[in-house]
Amino acid sequence: MPDVVVVGDLATDVVVLLHGDPAPGSDRPASIRSHGGGAGANVAVHLARLGTPVTFAGCVGDDGAGTGLVAELAAAGVAPAVRVVPGTATGTIVSLVEPGGQRSMLADRAANLALAPDDVPPPRRHLHLSGYTLFAPGPRAAGLAALAAARAAGCTVSIDPASTGPLAAYGVERWLADTAAATLVLPNADEARLLTGCADPAAAARALTTRHPVAVVTLGAEGALWAAGNRLVHRPAHPATVVDTTGAGDAFTAGLLSVWLAAPDGDPAAALEAGLARAAVVVARPGAR
Helix, strand or coil: CCCEEEECCCEEEEEEEECCCCCCCCCCCEEEEEEEECHHHHHHHHHHHCCCCCEEEEEEECCHHHHHHHHHHHHCCCEEEEEEECCCCCEEEEEEECCCCCEEEEEECHHHHHCCHHHCCCCCCEEEEEHHHHCCHHHHHHHHHHHHHHHHCCCEEEEECCCHHHHHHHCHHHHHHHCCCCCEECCEHHHHHHHHCCCCHHHHHHHHCCCCCEEEEECHHHCEEEEECCEEEEECCCCCCCCCCCCHHHHHHHHHHHHHHHCCCCCHHHHHHHHHHHHHHHHCCCCCC
16 A cells, blocks of 8 residues: 555646747747656656655556556656556647747546546555546546545545636536545645635635645745645745746645655645745746656
């Protein structure tokens, strides 16, 4: 039984760094590279690189891309609990990155949608669940089962809401009910606003602590907030030349968890700093890892 389990998507990220001005109906220069991706897998890889033993649970297709992605996880130090889904392609995400780093995602989740409850080994200590797992009927059952098993075992649980578009379509109240067992919730500012109705991120963070013991809200260039009880801690972002924001939230999550899991009652500022440091490294180069 592994101590820390991360559940989520594993995919190939096709990162397209766009150059120049938009050119609808014509050509636009770009730099295009493929990298390992998937929100859950990104968190697991960063955790392993930061020295936290971690198992990743997910699915790939029976193709060369899936074989390569699983090998990449193992090479990074992640213990893969990855099922191969026959007759299905491995997930692919196209990330269109504008000059300045802002990105839009085109997602074909493919084999990730086949995740089943039996694919997730029970954690002994901590579960991190990528919010994308709850948004589709197939993997939703696996996500809910993992949350229930972690709660029954007395594990801590962290979860990120993933993205405002699918979160709004899924339903805020439904998501909050599904994730009631989470110890630590990790939205960005837009997701925190959507989940609480509070325009101010600090107010949203405080509102989330009425449901979860700890809420951490990322603020992009403004850094991040930690809210727990009556305490609110802010740390500014680390300086970085932003090339690509793909995976910045996943990197932040892993950095923060690496410190928090080692000392859950420790200094929140230290956990925030670790998350912000990891995010600053990732945004300075193409790709989520």
